Amino acid sequence: MAAETIIDLQKVSVYQNNILILANVNFEIQKGEFVYLVGSTGSGKSSLLKTLYADLPLIDGSAVVAGYDLKNIKRKDVPYLRRKLGIVFQDFQLLSDRSINENLLFVMKATGWKDKSAMQDKLQDILTKTGLSTKGFKMPNQLSGGEQQRVGIARALINDPEIILADEPTGNLDPATSEGIVQLLKEISSSGRAVLMATHDYALFKRFPSRTIRCETGNVFEGVQGSN
């Protein structure tokens, strides 16, 4: 597969409330890559991800994400950018009053799906891909934390995103369960999507080595310190 850039950041600054969090951020991510975003708490990982999904405005530099130029993106186009991204959070953010199937169908409806049989096909497809094919009728509180995060990942896959942005997806999970989630995200990247996963769990990326981008002292570096 020829390399194809799906995230391209050049001289980007990341701000929170006019405070500079990260300066001169430069990196590219290709389709099919799995990349860790590491750094201690408060180093700017979530802020960088928010910039990529246009939750924080791009003020300096240039950023192209899934074909959208974040410098010039119009507010009405942000939902379309977000459909090209699957976003996974640390707290699974499932609707507790309805089943897994209903959680996923709810998001499909909210993002414009109408064809009932296509919705059922997609539902089975994403449940199978995430190892949940027998869990659709369960309520969120009947699932383990790892299973709930798999639902979070299934939800992120609904619109066939080109990129998955995962912000500490294993932050609430025990080590063995975390490994399963990383393996699933790696499988998803090898199907041609890019995955950028923020984490500060060094044990995880030692066990499953992959390209690593590091936030530290207001800058972003390639690689883990001392490893390259």
Ligand SMILES: Nc1ncnc2c1ncn2[C@@H]1O[C@H](COP(=O)(O)OP(=O)(O)O)[C@@H](O)[C@H]1O
């Ligand atoms: N909504 C916000 N308003 C103001 N400052 C914020 C906000 N969110 C985060 N920050 C600050 O931005 C810095 C980076 O935070 P964050 O991106 O959440 O780091 P990380 O995800 O690596 O823990 C921290 O100093 C944090 O206090």
Ligand SMILES: [Mg+2]
């Ligand atoms: Mg964070």
